[in-house]
Amino acid sequence: MALLEVRSIGKSFRGLRAVHDVSFELADGAIAAMIGPNGAGKTTCFNLIAGVFAPDTGAVALGGRRITGLRPHEICRAGVGRTFQVVKPFPQMTVLDNVVVGALNAAARVGDAEREAWRVLELLHLDAKSQTLAASLTLPERKRLEVARAMATRPRLLLLDEVMAGLRPTEVDEMVAVFRRINHETGLTILLIEHVMRAVMALAAHVVVLHHGEKICEGAPAQVVRDPAVLECYLGEEAV
């Protein structure tokens, strides 16, 4: 059964068509990737799903329930966790407190949230930094903190916006392993926007390609990277 159903969503900003008629589905427990050149509308798609903007057209449903038009916090409550491409840590709070805030979404008490936060911090190898202020983390660490915070909300669907960008190849492999493990253990559904093809190929079973705000191709990764249109607009001939 599809956990996420995106039905021909569209959004324009002052006449500029950022996303147009994009539809796709995500099966419960799947890992999928959204790729495409810069400005293709990937982050706008995320923002439409996460409720930052309401789509001009179309609808989004999570687990059969329509979530279009809900506000961001309501969509988080409904089970969508998201990270921001430009990371948004709470700089003057410790790493632990950052994650506790996320964990409070699902935890009944602060103590439970703290336990959950520790668990997630360990998972993402941030436990040694727990008492550090988020302001003094390096960028790769901040990216991991984004993931930790979103995961602590206990989502059914996790939206990851370029969390691998700027990581070294070994760090990418580490993150890939973490997401695989979580997906395998908890059945968490993951949709990631990613330019790091190494991660996309390793993780995603399904790839959606956007270009100029429209979906130009969709399918298994091996199939997508051979698609002439995708090669032309995004990957280039070298990728094959």
Added chain:
Amino acid sequence: MRALVAGLPARARAVLALVAVLLLGAPFAVDAYVLSVLILCLYFAYTGQAWNIMMGFAGQLSLGHSLYVGIGAYAAAALFVHFDVNPWLGALAAIVLCTLAGLVIGFLAFRFGIAGVYFAILTIAFAEFTRIGFDHWNWLGASGGLFLPVKERGVTDLATLRGPPVMFYYAILALTVGALALSRLLLASRLGYYWRAIREDEEAAQALGIDTFRYKMVAVGLSAAMTSLAGVFFAFYYNNLFPEQIFSMGRSIEIILGPIIGGLGTLAGPIVGAFVLTPLADGITELMQLLGIETPGVKQVFYGVCLLVVIVFLPNGIWPAIARRLGFAPR
């Protein structure tokens, strides 16, 4: 009680105990003048804490907190003067009125996306037009002032808040300690985490499931309610109210200087700040008299220089700088 000191090392507890003993015993050891300065210190420690909940914790800048002091003061005083209503009941009315005022301002701002400095300007506007309104409200004495009947000052009558300065000292001390306890509990609660998240990054807070509108409203309402009690105290301690004074922008600034100098968003910052700034302002007056300097404005300039020095050398405030040394591990 135990929850309030949980996690504090022995050294910090000892410091707290010492401060408690000093504050409780102070009226027996000092003269009337020093007592009046101490009352003023505690008054600003209390109002600073109330403001700190809104700005220090939840990140919502109010530059019009004199509004809540004024409404609280006038509400309790008018009920007392005109209807002989007991000040404790008057305090309830003050809390209700100020909470409503805070929620109205909060609703207008947060519903229509007015944030940051624009929100601050809105708070100034409300305080200012309330001041002008009260200036013309004859039932409340208008610009001529509202006066409370002063009875026998030697008699302590806690029920009607009539009594000597010592009674007011303990009243404002109780309020200050209560505000500190409340702040500590709140900061460690779900609400405290949500407020800090909103202060740090509202969009990220929303993405983590926080209804930021609602929790900002709670911060404003609570801060206003707490500030209203300072107004009630003010009315019954000074026994006279003038819109020009109580609603003035200067009063709002006085309230926020303590927390900023002491340490914004910290628990003890507003208290430390008030206890540094209030005697400083008074001390400068004394010093100027001693030196025979009567040039107008010198006092203000000196005060300003002192503030500047603190802000330049301790940008996070006084409290974070001394907290570690006293054994209060910085969180």
